[in-house]
Amino acid sequence: MSQKVVVIYSGGMDSFTVLHKAVAAGHDVYALSFNYGQRHVKELICAANVCKELNIKHKIVDISAINQLISGSSLTSDIDVPEGHYAADNMKSTIVPNRNMILLSLAVGYADSIGARAVYYGAHSGDHFIYPDCRPEFVQKMNDVCQIANYQPVDIVSPYLYQTKIEILADxxxxxxxxxxxxxxYNGRDKACGKCGSCQERLEAFNLNNTADPLPYE
Incomplete structure (x- = not known):
């Protein structure tokens, strides 16, 4: 059944798929992107272009001031981005403390203000090893809280929570x-680096779907 929903849309491939899944379901989609002080804004540019093309209502909100409180991640601080697969412990440096709780809280507030009854975000099973705020127990607890945080309940929806990036890409x-x-x-250069965990997981997904990645790589 069609309803008004908010989609947290980073501009990456997971949230891109989630966005289109919500559109395909016939929902009235409000896309929400955040500048939280990440190393570059190439994803946000992609997000803006896609929403313009699809004529989707889209907000990019600058919350970069939070870096005064949550530093220490290689995605937001002057720390080298690690190379390797997400299964490696060194990838923990890419954790932005409490990021998804913050983003979901803001998205739920936005949803309540526009009368949307759900917030979608792209957590998936490949994130479970490194990122606590992408695990099923986190999503369930956030959903429980968001049922009672306002007068109208808002559902937290992660359609790919138990699926891999390979399965997301296939969909x-x-x-x-x-x-x-x-x-x-994770690097914002002209071409993707091909070495960071995010690139490696993406390339693996395309390879296992027997499809060439359309992005250029260094």
Missing amino acids: GLAMGLDYSKTWTC
Whole structure:
């Protein structure tokens, strides 16, 4: 059934797929992107372009001031981005403390203000090892809180929570999505680095779907 929903949309391939899944379901989608002081804004540019193309209502909100409180991540501080797969312990440096709780809280506030009854975000099983705020128990607890935080309950929806990026990409390819309109690399250079955990997981997903990644790599 169609309803008004908020989609947390980073501009990366996971949230890109979630966005289109919500659109395909016939929902009235309000996309919400955050500048939280990440190393670059290439994802946000991708997000803006996609929303303009699809004529989706879109807000990019600057919350970069939170870096005064939550420093220490290689995604937001002057720390080298680690290379390797997400299964490696060194990838823990990419954790931004409490990021998803903060973003979800803001998105739920936005949802309540516009009368939306759900907030979608792209947590998936590949994130579970490194990121506590992408695990099923976190999503369930956040959903429990968001049922009682306002007069009207808001559902937290993670449609790919128990699926891998490989399966997410397969779903997106089945929808005919063009992943050249996304950015995944933690580095914001002209081409994707191909070495950071985000690039490696993306390349693995395309390889296992027997499809070439449309992005150029260094």
